[in-house]
Amino acid sequence: MLHTQLEHRPAKPLPVVIIGNGPSGICLSYLLSGNVPYVRRDSVHPNPILQRKLEELPEVSILDQDLEYLSEGLEGRSSSPVALLFDSLLRPDTDFGGTAESVLTWWHQPERAVPHLVLGKTLPGGAWHSIEGSMFTLSQGEWMGLPDVPFKDWLSKKKRGFRNNRATAGDIVQYYQYYVAKKELRKNFLCGLLVTCVKKLSVEPGSGCRAQDSGDGSSPCTLPETLQAHHQEENGTLFKVEGLVTTVGGTQPFSIYAENVVLATGTYDSPSWLGVPGEHLPFVHHTLSALEEAVKSKEMGMMSDPILIVGAGLTAADAILFAHHCNVPVIHAFRRRVNDPGLIFNQLPKTMYPEYHKVHQMMKEQAIPCPGPYECYTSLPEHHVVSFTEDRKCIFSDKNGHRKMHNISMAFVLIGSNPNLSYLPNNGMDLAVDGGQLVSSKRNPIDTDPFTYECVHEKGLYAMGPLAGDNFVRFVQGGALAIASSLMKKADKHPP
Numbered sequence: 001m002l003h004t005q006l007e008h009r010p011a012k013p014l015p016v017v018i019i020g021n022g023p024s025g026i027c028l029s030y031l032l033s034g035n036v037p038y039v040r041r042d043s044v045h046p047n048p049i050l051q052r053k054l055e056e057l058p059e060v061s062i063l064d065q066d067l068e069y070l071s072e073g074l075e076g077r078s079s080s081p082v083a084l085l086f087d088s089l090l091r092p093d094t095d096f097g098g099t100a101e102s103v104l105t106w107w108h109q110p111e112r113a114v115p116h117l118v119l120g121k122t123l124p125g126g127a128w129h130s131i132e133g134s135m136f137t138l139s140q141g142e143w144m145g146l147p148d149v150p151f152k153d154w155l156s157k158k159k160r161g162f163r164n165n166r167a168t169a170g171d172i173v174q175y176y177q178y179y180v181a182k183k184e185l186r187k188n189f190l191c192g193l194l195v196t197c198v199k200k201l202s203v204e205p206g207s208g209c210r211a212q213d214s215g216d217g218s219s220p221c222t223l224p225e226t227l228q229a230h231h232q233e234e235n236g237t238l239f240k241v242e243g244l245v246t247t248v249g250g251t252q253p254f255s256i257y258a259e260n261v262v263l264a265t266g267t268y269d270s271p272s273w274l275g276v277p278g279e280h281l282p283f284v285h286h287t288l289s290a291l292e293e294a295v296k297s298k299e300m301g302m303m304s305d306p307i308l309i310v311g312a313g314l315t316a317a318d319a320i321l322f323a324h325h326c327n328v329p330v331i332h333a334f335r336r337r338v339n340d341p342g343l344i345f346n347q348l349p350k351t352m353y354p355e356y357h358k359v360h361q362m363m364k365e366q367a368i369p370c371p372g373p374y375e376c377y378t379s380l381p382e383h384h385v386v387s388f389t390e391d392r393k394c395i396f397s398d399k400n401g402h403r404k405m406h407n408i409s410m411a412f413v414l415i416g417s418n419p420n421l422s423y424l425p426n427n428g429m430d431l432a433v434d435g436g437q438l439v440s441s442k443r444n445p446i447d448t449d450p451f452t453y454e455c456v457h458e459k460g461l462y463a464m465g466p467l468a469g470d471n472f473v474r475f476v477q478g479g480a481l482a483i484a485s486s487l488m489k490k491a492d493k494h495p496p
């Protein structure tokens, strides 16, 4: 299927190409496949203002209503009004500990479907493929579900349950693949594709087309005549999406033309680096999976020099728990004070997250010079890594600028990650809220319209998920609602 789709040269560009096949891409594909949400007749939303608004147009699908009006005044754990709206329709009283059913009912209306493809490097599921399968979610398991297939129902069919209301990454990735199959979305998904370039094209009469503002000095490219005619007729936007497709037969280039492109590539592809000398040495790694592989291949053990874990976020904590479980000695260095209120451990309730509470306790009790009860673990709060040396030493500086050196067997720098937008001109910086800085989900997301998620600086381009500042699965779904609503309105203006 993959090859026939790519080899077939269409007479028209595709209306939509979605890059990234994580929960964002899956949810959007579900909506664009003609699955349309309406309010259930007998439902009563616990928010009386929203209930009153929903009663005004009971026959009109949510996708066709005014999302700005419906979401006005909603409050919650996201700053996106549409994310709050969709979450509140799907999980009406979840923030108050309730389990009320969704007020939505889903109708399959194939005539509303917008043709699209979802391109991804791996199987559908996104970042969840690279998270160790036994790790528990930070969020409640129920919040990891996608529309119309409650995660809890799928889990109970598998005869499994939540632990402390949390789910494992392994179950989540299986659920996303089940969802794609169950909702008959597979035909839209092309896996094993790495997108390397997205260009907006401007057609120059008689001469072909040129990539706009690509900044790469690219020469005009040849646009198939049928597409050129279509483009001039429609006078719309046109993008060329290029990349590499890998199959059993090898790796080949591909290109697809699209009227709209959705960026849903998440923010977990480029781990952050410290930027210190020696960080490129082969014993210094930047992913948790490298630790898992090293333990599996017995590269280190109880008798080795300790491993170094740098960072005080949840991935660093997961690495400490994993190493502790495998009896691997650990030195743990991080910049903050253990009681810093900004430290994630100081924000998590102890009863729900006992394992992270344990790591926090170790960080507090096991600091040099007074080692505490935990063998094989040493905490270095308020320490910076200065450099790594070829003979596997790490030099640190403490808060007073005093330097010390430790022998280590391997190092794991787990200090966060950044999106990899190398497939966009200028690494996507021109699309960001602050165009002078790299895109970052927390500090500098892509600048999008809050009710359509279309990029403010590039019409026809949309961004969703962490790229647009929605960092939790529960809230990426609002972006899908906004984009599907916008694209369906565009499709209604230009019927096929």
Ligand SMILES: Cc1cc2nc3c(=O)[nH]c(=O)nc-3n(C[C@H](O)[C@H](O)[C@H](O)COP(=O)(O)OP(=O)(O)OC[C@H]3O[C@@H](n4cnc5c(N)ncnc54)[C@H](O)[C@@H]3O)c2cc1C
Pocket: 019, 020, 021, 022, 023, 024, 025, 119, 120, 121, 122, 125, 126, 127, 128, 131, 136, 137, 138, 139, 193, 194, 195, 196, 264, 265, 266, 267, 268, 269, 315, 420, 423, 464, 465, 466, 467, 470, 471, 472, 473, 474, 476
């Ligand atoms: C360790 C960890 C724990 C987390 N815990 C939680 C939690 O408890 N609750 C929660 O709600 N969220 C959690 N998250 C965040 C959650 O993973 C994201 O919110 C969610 O996955 C975002 O979905 P997405 O589809 O936008 O992006 P992703 O899931 O990141 O998917 C994007 C996909 O696009 C692919 N891609 C990237 N570039 C290209 C390219 N050039 N060509 C083709 N494909 C490309 C990527 O490989 C990836 O498969 C966690 C994340 C991590 C890393």
